Structure formats: structure tokens, C-alpha cells
Amino acid sequence: PAPPKRSATPTTTKLPVPASSSLAMPAPRLAHLRRLLSLHSPPPHPLAPSPARPLRPSFILPRAMAGAAQAGAATGSAEYEEVLGCLASLIKQKVRADTGNRGNQWELMAKYLQILELEEPIARLKVVHVAGTKGKGSTCTFAESILRSCGFRTGLFTSPHLIDVRERFRLDGLDISEEKFIRYFWWCWNKLKVKTGDDIPMPAYFRFLALLAFKIFSDEQVDVAVLEVGLGGKYDATNVVKAPVVCGISSLGYDHMEILGNSLVEIAGEKAGILKKGVPAYTVPQPEVAMSVLKQRASELGVCYIPCYTFFWSPLCLPHSDCNEHDYSLVQLIYET
Secondary structure, rough: OOOOOOOOOOOOOOOOOOOOOOOOHHHHHHHHHHHHHHHHHHOOOOOOOOOOOOHHHHHHHHHHHHHHHHOOOOOOOHHHHHHHHHHHHHOOOOOOHHHHOOOOOOOOHHHHHHHHHHHHHHHHOOEEEOEEEEEEEOOHHHHHHHHHHHOOEEEOOOOOOOOHHHHHHHEEOOOHHHHHHHHHHHHHHHHHHOOOOOOOOOOOHHHHHHHHHHHHHOOOOOOEEEOOOOOOOOHHHHHHOOOOOOOEEEOOOOOOHHHHHHOOHHHHHHHHOOOOOOOOOHHHHOHHHHHHHHHHHHHHHOOOOEOOOOOOOOOOOOOOEEEEEHHHHHHHHHOOO
């Protein structure tokens, strides 16, 4: 038999839809869902910005994006390239385990401060000093953000940078402008070039940047300077601060063992080098051997040393891969101090 003829236009079968059906969620169920959401929403934090006040760029943008959004972003001028070339000339130690990194020339930092006339300006700075293996940069960033949201004029010094060296120096949450960076750089560079030589060499790369940070923050008259330790603590260039407002030590682990030591006892001893007599200090839960070293050093200095074991929820503390809940507690205790 011949096959049945197909229709030129396809036909579709429509199923009857009850008149009472609706794609919208029933009102009672929707109200119940809203009630559940309101019950489980965290309470507003007292430090959270009000809806009427817009968030600053650094609250909602990553560091690199926030820096690019600021006015006067880097233009790649010839003078700036010259500055970068001078900085690169300070990178002389090819091997990180070189004993010059460990502090056998630590006394030179005092001489550099004298040359740059930074002793008194540093003494006047209100400094938050943070060391650690993991989370110290995040702790500094969160602490600066909270302090800034409360109306303080802030300076933040961290390392390393991702794209531009100016990322290490932040004023009120934004990377320092190229114009200011160039001006402060030449001021420090020229003074050091005149007074250094065979007996007193030019400072190494990170030490120069730390000195530059102190000059920037003192001249810009920040209310508080948040400093992240570069490496270790005891012999770090940031440790010239004699009386910080508060110290913090984030999670400790095995890092830079060729310089800091092969055991947690040695590493913790280096990190504890930032503790100062009479200055409150906080830490997160540490391995037992590391915690004992920190407590012993705190006891020797008469330091009020408080471990952070409780997590305080805050909308300003956004999740970060290197910052755990104990680091958030460290941030809050530093802020409250």
C-alpha cells in the first residue's frame, strides 16, 4: 500500500491547561520563603557602610583594578621608566640565602634613617605591624579597609606587587599616583646617593622600598600606617618601627627555610622578632611548638599576647583563599585595639 501523505505544515498537539494553573509561586509559599531568608540573614555589622554612602572602589574591585581606576593612573612616562631602572639596579643578591639578607648589615638601616631624617617621623607614625607565613597580606588589607571605612586616613605597605611597583604603596585605599611616587623616589634616592659609598652601600631593593614607604606615609600625614613584613620579621626592613600601636602574627608554616631556618621553632623565633615591649599583640591558632616560642617571647617582653580562637562575622571581610576564619578574628582584634 502507498505510504500516508505527510502534511506540509507540522501539527502540534496542545495539552489542555487547567484554568487555575499559574507559573508564579503561590503567595503563602513565597511569604514563607522570604521569612526564612530574613531569619537566616546575618545581622548588620556596626562597621558596615550605610546604603546611602557609596562604597569606595577598593571595596568592590580587586587591588589591580582599583589601582587602575584611580585618577592619574600610570602613563608610562620616560621619567617613570628611569625610576624603575634605578630600582632594578638595587637588586644585586641573586641567591636568596645570601647572608646579607639575614641581618649581618642590619645596623645599616639605622644609618639610612639618619640620612633620610626619618627617625622622628617614624616615631610619630601610628603603625599596625603584621608578620606571618600565610594571611598576613590579607590581614593588612582587611585592617586597612576597616580603618578607612571608619574615617581614618590610611597608608598600606605590602609586597610583592603584581604589575606595578606602586601597588605596594596605597593611600586611602588607592595606589600612590605616579607623580607622587616619582617625587618621593627622587627625594630618597638623591639623599642616599650623596651619603652612601664603600662604607655605607645603597640599600637593597626591599629596604629602599620600606624607607620610601616611611617617607611617603609620614609626609602624607596618614592617621595609621599598616605594614606587612616582607620576610621573617626580626631583620625585616619594616622592623625599624620601635613602638607600633599593635602587632599581629598570622598563620605560621614552613617558608623561606634557607633564610629563616629549617624548623618551626626557628621560623617562629624570626616572626616573633616584631614583638615590642608593652605593645599588645595577637595571633591565630598555631602549631604547638610555634605557639610556645611566641608565648615565651611575649612573656620576656611583658607583652599582652592574645590568641584569636573565635570567628567574628563581618561583611567587610570578604572570602580570600589565603585568609581563614582565624585571620578574620585577627583583623577584628587589631581594629579594636
